[in-house]
Amino acid sequence: MSALDIRNVTKAYGPTTVLDDISLTAESNEFIAFLGPSGCGKTTLLRMIAGLETVDSGQIHIGGQRIDELAPGERGVAMVFQHYALYPHMTIRENMAFGLKNIKTSKTEIDARIGEAARILEIEAFLDKKPGQLSGGQKQRVAIGRAIVKKPDIFLFDEPLSNLDAALRMRTRLELAQLRRRLKATMILVTHDQVEAMTLADRIVVIHGRKIQQVGTPMEIYGRPANRFVASFVGSPPMNFLPVTVSGAKAVATLSDGTVFATAITNLPESRSWELGLRPEHVRVNDTGVSAKVEFVERLGERTLIYARLSDGTAITAEDVGLSRLNMGDEVHLSIDAQAAHLFDADGRGYHAETA
Amino acid sequence: MSHSRNQKWREVGVLISLIVLGLIMVSPLIWTVMLSLKSNGELLRSTANAFNPPYTGENYAAIMANSGVFRWLLNSAFVSTLQTLGVLILSSLAGYGFARLEFPFRNQLFLIVLFGLAIPEQAVIITRHQMFADLHLHNTYPGLILPGLAAPFGVFLMTQYFKAIPKELDEAAMLDSASRFKIFWKVLLPLTLPAQATLGIFTFLASWNDYWWPLISATRADMFTLTVGIASSQINFAQTSGLGYLMTQAVFASLPILIVYIIFQKYIVRAVAGAAVR
Numbered sequence: 057m058s059a060l061d062i063r064n065v066t067k068a069y070g071p072t073t074v075l076d077d078i079s080l081t082a083e084s085n086e087f088i089a090f091l092g093p094s095g096c097g098k099t100t101l102l103r104m105i106a107g108l109e110t111v112d113s114g115q116i117h118i119g120g121q122r123i124d125e126l127a128p129g130e131r132g133v134a135m136v137f138q139h140y141a142l143y144p145h146m147t148i149r150e151n152m153a154f155g156l157k158n159i160k161t162s163k164t165e166i167d168a169r170i171g172e173a174a175r176i177l178e179i180e181a182f183l184d185k186k187p188g189q190l191s192g193g194q195k196q197r198v199a200i201g202r203a204i205v206k207k208p209d210i211f212l213f214d215e216p217l218s219n220l221d222a223a224l225r226m227r228t229r230l231e232l233a234q235l236r237r238r239l240k241a242t243m244i245l246v247t248h249d250q251v252e253a254m255t256l257a258d259r260i261v262v263i264h265g266r267k268i269q270q271v272g273t274p275m276e277i278y279g280r281p282a283n284r285f286v287a288s289f290v291g292s293p294p295m296n297f298l299p300v301t302v303s304g305a306k307a308v309a310t311l312s313d314g315t316v317f318a319t320a321i322t323n324l325p326e327s328r329s330w331e332l333g334l335r336p337e338h339v340r341v342n343d344t345g346v347s348a349k350v351e352f353v354e355r356l357g358e359r360t361l362i363y364a365r366l367s368d369g370t371a372i373t374a375e376d377v378g379l380s381r382l383n384m385g386d387e388v389h390l391s392i393d394a395q396a397a398h399l400f401d402a403d404g405r406g407y408h409a410e411t412a
Numbered sequence: 413m414s415h416s417r418n419q420k421w422r423e424v425g426v427l428i429s430l431i432v433l434g435l436i437m438v439s440p441l442i443w444t445v446m447l448s449l450k451s452n453g454e455l456l457r458s459t460a461n462a463f464n465p466p467y468t469g470e471n472y473a474a475i476m477a478n479s480g481v482f483r484w485l486l487n488s489a490f491v492s493t494l495q496t497l498g499v500l501i502l503s504s505l506a507g508y509g510f511a512r513l514e515f516p517f518r519n520q521l522f523l524i525v526l527f528g529l530a531i532p533e534q535a536v537i538i539t540r541h542q543m544f545a546d547l548h549l550h551n552t553y554p555g556l557i558l559p560g561l562a563a564p565f566g567v568f569l570m571t572q573y574f575k576a577i578p579k580e581l582d583e584a585a586m587l588d589s590a591s592r593f594k595i596f597w598k599v600l601l602p603l604t605l606p607a608q609a610t611l612g613i614f615t616f617l618a619s620w621n622d623y624w625w626p627l628i629s630a631t632r633a634d635m636f637t638l639t640v641g642i643a644s645s646q647i648n649f650a651q652t653s654g655l656g657y658l659m660t661q662a663v664f665a666s667l668p669i670l671i672v673y674i675i676f677q678k679y680i681v682r683a684v685a686g687a688a689v690r
Contacts, residue, residue, distance in 0.1 A: 108583050129589030141580035145602045154598075155588030202584075 058117075059084040059242040060105070060210060065114035065124075067100055074100050076266040078114070082210075082244065082259075087236055089245045089257035093289065096263045102212050102246045106135050119209055129158070134203035135212040139219065140195045142187040142202070149183045152202045166205075173204040176238065193224045200232075204239065213245040217252060229255060250290050254278070262286050284404035287333050293361060296334040296372050297400070302327075307399060307407075312368040315346050317394035320409030324399065333398035333406070336361065339374040341382065342391035348372060350386045364388060441666065448472070448659035455655040471660040480633055481664050484641035489668065490553065491626075491637060492619040495560040499615045500608055503563055507570025507604075508596055512582065522571065528564030533624070541628055555629045556637065560619055566611050573607040574600060609679040613672070620669055638665045 060082040067075040074097040082088045090098035103109040105116060107128030116124040123131045134155075142151050149170060156166045174180045177197045187195055196216060203211055216232070217225045233256055236243060247253050253260045254274040262269040262277060262285075270282035281287035287295045300309035300317075307321045309332050317332070341362060348364035351371075360380035364372055374390050376382060399407045446462040447455065448471055454461065475481055509515075510522050540559060541550075549555035577600055585595045623639040630636050636644065642661050645654070673680065 106583075106587060108586065127589075128583075128586040133587070135584070135587050137580045137584060139578065139580055141578065141584040143581065143584070143599055154585070154590070158589040158594070206588075 061117040063115045066112050085240050087243045087258045089253035089260045091253040091260050092263035098246045098263045132209040134206045134208035136199045136203050136216045138215045140199040147184050148198050152205050169205040173201040177201045211243040280408045281406050283406050284400045293373050298332045300330050300332045302330045319397045320395045321407050327401035329402045331400045336373040336375050338393040338396040339390050341376040345389040345391035444662050448663050450656050452656050471656040475660050484636050484638040488638040491556045492616050494557050495619045496612050496616045498561045499563045499566045503566030503570040506567045507574045510571040511574030525564045525567050550629050551632050551635045573604050
């Protein structure tokens with residue numbers, strides 16, 4: 057039995073459909089990330105699970121029980137909000153106790169649960185402070201603590217790290233990963249940050265254009281993107297797309313300047329047009345290869361990103377060593393690892409080498 | 413060194429100016445208190461000797477012995493308190509409703525409330541007088557209290573205040589299994605306390621100082637509020653008798669409001685400053 061089972065769920069605001077016939081299951085103790093650009097409906101889907109949005113059609117089940125018609129408090133879920141949503145006039149202890157008091161939990165039980173959560177999250181020192189006296193990171197812990205004490209079947213995280221500065225975000229991300237191992241609960245995270253999704257989730261659900269684009273493990277999403285959108289959205293800097301012609305059973309791609317690549321991709325169908333997909337790490341500055349002109353150089357320390365243009369005008373991003381001597385305007389040669397290439401047909405569907 | 417000395421002199425200068433201004437502000441009050449301690453005969457000659465003895469307690473004795481002042485004081489306190497409570501309760505509920513609930517014609521109804529802000533009391537007072545006369549509400553407490561409960565400003569203020577509270581708090585409370593009333597009572601209402609204080613203070617002061625409606629509605633001396641009562645003590649403009657007595661009544665009338673000011677000083681300053689900033 058799945059921990060979460062979303063069946064053919066649709067949601068519209070007036071004439072605008074935001075989610076169209078979404079189906080998805082999550083296993084017990086699984087960490088799922090909803091990943092997509094702003095406005096793709098990922099938060100709406102999370103809020104429908106929480107009961108903060110109605111479901112137009114379809115059903116949602118948690119632990120085998122249908123919950124989409126229950127009140128939010130009766131669904132066995134706890135949510136960590138983007139802006140924490142701590143009650144400002146209550147102490148941290150009261151914040152954490154509020155939900156338990158409402159379901160008539162005994163005082164000793166409430167104290168025990170708060171004590172345990174506070175110990176796990178190391179927030180014992182400020183249990184009697186008010187949220188206004190805490191820093192952003194501390195508020196985040198309290199928000200998670202308020203969810204933990206409820207012992208929910210499913211934790212829902214709505215972009216929980218987006219309000220933290222870069223350093224704190226990284227630390228909290230690590231802590232969230234550790235917490236997840238300790239709590240052994242089903243968790244759903246909404247994020248537009250692919251690094252968060254890649255590092256935290258067991259499976260990523262990429263949502264775009266009202267639909268689920270792909271469901272898979274982080275490396276499946278990265279290595280075998282189902283379509284051009286997933287390929288372009290996941291990965292930073294994004295994948296290169298080069299128009300090519302394709303021939304042969306083991307696809308041989310030809311660039312507009314006549315350069316030929318033998319890819320490892322087989323069993324391609326017919327298509328009006330093809331695009332070759334190449335991650336920047338598979339395009340390297342070299343002594344030989346396709347020639348291009350450097351337009352911009354981004355020095356990241358351990359590596360250098362080269363933004364260049366091929367002779368036919370196609371933009372391409374390549375990688376060079378950290379101490380690259382390249383400058384804007386230089387002519388370079390780029391060697392392309394065709395074995396790691398992806399192909400996308402006219403409809404954007406992705407094809408990958410069997411080994412990739 | 414010279415910089416910090418300059419700063420010190422500037423602070424002293426500001427302090428002295430503030431003291432002088434403060435004295436100017438309270439001088440009428442002190443003047444009134446002093447005059448209330450003078451005999452009528454002396455006041456008839458001149459009021460210039462307010463700060464020189466002799467002083468007498470005869471005016472206070474007279475008030476204790478006979479006067480409607482205590483009754484009027486009680487009337488004012490009762491009417492102002494109930495009106496303030498009523499406005500706070502109604503405005504909070506209405507503000508929550510307009511800010512959070514979805515119901516038909518919500519925006520149109522809110523517009524009607526806003527229209528209420530633009531209608532001066534003068535425009536409706538005759539109709540209101542007739543209505544209250546027909547309902548036999550003149551010379552009753554409901555007659556004095558009810559008109560003040562229609563408080564479009566309160567509804568408007570509370571609506572804006574509730575709207576400014578993030579909806580995530582409601583949602584967090586919903587996930588915390590709180591009922592709608594509990595969300596209103598335990599989560600949102602405590603957060604509107606600054607607005608409640610502002611609205612409460614303004615309502616209480618306006619009600620306490622109101623003269624026109626009580627003058628129309630209360631025609632029996634035992635139903636007078638303090639403002640109407642004191643005015644009724646002024647027999648003629650020449651005022652040859654009871655000058656000190658009048659001052660004593662004024663002292664009695666001002667005392668409660670002074671006490672309110674002192675207790676709620678912090679909130680009043682904040683309320684007025686807030687109104688200025690916005």
